[in-house]
Amino acid sequence: MLQAQLPHPSPAPKPSTWRERWQAWRDGVLTSPDFQRRAARSWWMRPIARQRARGLFDLVAGFVYSQVLLACVRLKVFDHLAAGPLSAAELQRVLDLPAEGTERLLAAAVALELLERRESGGTLRYGLGKLGAPMVANEAVAAMVEHHAVLYADLSDPVALLRGGTAPALSRYWAYASAARPGELPPEAVDEYSALMSASQPLVADEVLDAYNVHGHRCLLDVGGGQGRFLLAAARRSPTLQLQLFDLPGVVPAAQRQFAAAGLTSRTQVHGGDFTRDALPRGADIASLIRVIYDHPDERAATILRAVFEALPPGGTLLLAEPMAGARGAPRMGDAYFNFYLLAMHGGRSRSAADLARLVEAAGFEAVRELATPIPLQVSVLVARKPRG
């Protein structure tokens, strides 16, 4: 029905260059059912045809795969197998599932390489697969997997989301993203996302701190530092480093509790405020923005970067880390995943390292460079300097 209301696109312009003519010919060939049938039957084209069919099927079935992982996380399947493989009957008992549900889950998890079938002495057991093994006691990924229930609910009508005008649950979850005055949000509005960020911070902190050595610095200001997990990791690397955290007032009590529990209160200053309105604390020679800028549209991102610039002394260092579009080996992460996630969240943008470098330079920084991280899918890093003169 809706289809009938869509305007017809105007006819495409005739291809004029050799490249456009070749692309038009290729589109015609690849969309032809006759070609697809012949490709699947030809011995030399079959591997390509199968690979494409598999790729397309994976896109169609992606949600099911995610839910298999969610079931494994909720049932703590990976943790149950951490001590060694178990039979289906043993797993059925610990998972408290009916026999058929157990068999189906195990078959799906094996197909997705989360688990592995292992036979020995005529007994079939299930052990950790190559994708399941890193999930053992992995609080960070488990928290993200659980969190995706909110995102997937918002994505149930992706066209409505793209058209705007919906009220995605994710934008309520990240209360600051659409609040007129985020500085007035109470702890109840920020606690849930802050706990998620804190739980997932181990995916990021070591990558960033391996890429950039904070040892030579005196004081690190983490802007939008949440509950302080990144600063705690930095403090472990550099025992003399002074720590400053700036985040919304609602986040401050939880951050203070974390520093007190780690015995770091005397090395730490925690400041509450709104980085789009308030000045940031002075005194640090390095400031970090970890998973902060991608939450915000360009104008607000520029305001935050200028606030950081103002807070640093001449020669001060900016450390900016977040997942970036176009990251090496992870083309889908920025342009597909974060692009839609940030749309549902409201107003953020997945940016490439080059886009971020332009924003950083526009705020006044110089000598912007990208540092290599082992897993750019998780985080990429830029460093820049405030001019000395």
Ligand SMILES: C[S@@+](CC[C@H](N)C(=O)[O-])C[C@H]1O[C@@H](n2cnc3c(N)ncnc32)[C@H](O)[C@@H]1O
């Ligand atoms: C995506 S979280 C990242 C938290 C932390 N840096 C990390 O990587 O775990 C963004 C952080 O920015 C903070 N934030 C958002 N808007 C803010 C504002 N206007 N002023 C100060 N902090 C803000 C949030 O409270 C949150 O802690």
